[in-house]
Amino acid sequence: MLESQDDSFDPAQSPTIGVDFKTKVLTTDGNTVKLAIWDTAGQERFRTLTPSYYRGAQGAILVYDVTRKSTFVKLETWLDELNTYSTKSNIVKMVVGNKIDKQEDRQVSREEGIQFARRHQTLFIEASAKTKDGVQCAFEELVQKVIQTPGLWETEGGGDSILVSGQEVSAVPSCGGWRCNHFRGRSRNCYSIAIRSVHRAMVFATQGRKLKKEDMKILWDTRITAACEEHNFTYPLLQEGLARSNVLLNRKSLADLAAWEPRTFEALKNLAWKRVAQDGLPGVSDVGDPPAGVITRGMLK
Template sequence: MEFDHLMKILMVGDSGVGKSSLLIRFTSDTFADMSSPTIGVDFKLKMVNKGEKRVKLTLWDTAGQERFRTLTSSYYRGAQGIVLVYDVTRRQTFTNLSDVWLKEIERYSTKEDCIKMLVGNKLDLESERVVTKKEGVDFARRHGCLFLEASAKSSTNVKLCFDELVQKILETPSLSADTSALRQNLLRPGHPQESPATNRGSCSC
């Protein structure tokens, strides 16, 4: 299918925060109450329209467990957007954003202007919330991230999260030009495609 831009979006965060559930909700509008952890990296595709532009998203779902860190580090390469996900009912997943995941991005990301989107997942569990929305907003401001709270279960803000991220990438000249150039490279005969070793399991929501 023809497209104008090709973007690489990476999902990072602790195991069990719902990275896979968010992606499944976004790509197929479904939700599974019980799902197995991602092993290594999973990979999904989604085509979206932004104005008159057709954008092909390659969505990389990384495992949150520490034992997979060396395996997933190479997948930061070339990502124009990175979604940092935490669970609003588990404070450690929020704390680890700065203690672990921002450090990983700084170490491995190859795009200086890469757009970061902070997502507080499991908004449907409001009665169990331990991380306030204000904490999320403040964190996003300190670290230059877009921010939304969402629920993969109820689908609240899931599409909006990716819509805003894609729009911001398109509005960033260096990244927008890069996605068009990448499209040309991938359509060129004989160009090597990235072929991730994937697993079809999903992180528990």
């Protein structure tokens, strides 16, 4: 994910904990699309989060490591899970073989990958996050196919999305894969979909089991970050502005407001934005007065 979004590669990157996401604007065949790419952890304790991200997905990328045969074998499991939880019968699927820069360690041949893709009627490409070979092409081909597939652009339950799932992604050992919401502007709101998806995942994950506190914090931060970007803001500026305005809210409270009370969250954002703008902090332009009914200290506990 670092390679595709930030044009960077870190072989020592630690595994994903909980959920992470980045956005990417991509232009292909004259169509400009915006992707919010979700990277979910692959550890077994996070496995219950996965199904929440399949619903409404328009496309899926299943990624394996060509130097690890076990990740290729695991594709069958990911594909079965995708077929079980996907709500779109014509979802576009792509198989990507990663780490082709390590030819001397290859355990899965290109022919094996092609045969798997043909057998399951998916797109196929090999790539290397380290050398950048095939990374951009994979996203472009998937988006092109999604755009060309009739019916995929019909909204379902409030929005459209692309799910990207796989065993190992861009040489980062985040075995659970990527998740990606995809839209072409208009009335679609990618970040609102993302917020709802994270909340559904959190609710699903905590039914009958308990996540570690640090994992829950990461999920809360992800939800807040998505809500901030929806309003063209940043989480650090929100924290700073609220602190300077004497509004005291912990992670969980902010995350709940982001998911369940979007108008209240927007009012908080405007309050924070106005304060940091008045104080001359970098990264904020003059946005005028916040709307009526702004929440202040004492109203939220």
